[in-house]
Amino acid sequence: MSNLTQNPAYQYVLDPDLTSIDWPRVLQLFQLVNWKHRVAAEIEKAFKLSTNTIFIYHEGEIIAFGRTIGDGRYYAMLADIVVDPACQGKGLGKYLVTALNNLLENYHFVNLSAAPGADDFYKGLGWKRQTTAFIWPQGPKQLRQHCEKDEE
Numbered sequence: 001m002s003n004l005t006q007n008p009a010y011q012y013v014l015d016p017d018l019t020s021i022d023w024p025r026v027l028q029l030f031q032l033v034n035w036k037h038r039v040a041a042e043i044e045k046a047f048k049l050s051t052n053t054i055f056i057y058h059e060g061e062i063i064a065f066g067r068t069i070g071d072g073r074y075y076a077m078l079a080d081i082v083v084d085p086a087c088q089g090k091g092l093g094k095y096l097v098t099a100l101n102n103l104l105e106n107y108h109f110v111n112l113s114a115a116p117g118a119d120d121f122y123k124g125l126g127w128k129r130q131t132t133a134f135i136w137p138q139g140p141k142q143l144r145q146h147c148e149k150d151e152e
């Protein structure tokens, strides 16, 4: 279990009542980090089907969030680790990943698919590159961003 340090300026909420979430703000944060192919109603459904969710607030507004998807024992993954660009570099991403990962200690396999540019963020937190991972690309962009060049 890794230690977590909270900044008193922020509110950290693990597994909130998801009916209380400001979904348009969540959509806005996805857009601010350039993950543009998201739809508010679908995001809400996806979070509600997730195993755990975490949100960080500043003065009542969501500034960061993340979630896990798991089967309870064997396979789990982290997804949608997002920090408002205005609040990046303050340890919030590290907090999200560590807090969620702490919930997955009982799992056999824990992995994630890093967004382009985030490799070193995860490496810095102790994550290892997985040599055995495969992806079924959902289009040319994923083929370009997530696949070995010799696979194209």
Ligand SMILES: CC(C)(COP(=O)(O)OP(=O)(O)OC[C@H]1O[C@@H](n2cnc3c(N)ncnc32)[C@H](O)[C@@H]1OP(=O)(O)O)[C@@H](O)C(=O)NCCC(=O)NCCS
Binding pocket: 033, 079, 080, 081, 082, 083, 084, 087, 088, 089, 090, 091, 092, 093, 094, 095, 113, 114, 115, 116, 117, 118, 119, 120, 121, 124
């Ligand atoms: C990646 C992201 C979650 C990092 O959040 P953050 O709050 O800025 O990160 P933190 O402040 O907690 O940084 C923790 C450490 O990682 C480092 N770090 C942060 N982003 C990094 C990056 N893109 N590359 C390399 N190192 C990074 C920090 O310097 C810090 O190092 P330190 O502990 O030695 O000081 C954030 O930039 C983000 O939301 N990006 C857009 C969405 C995204 O790519 N999500 C992750 C992929 S699924």
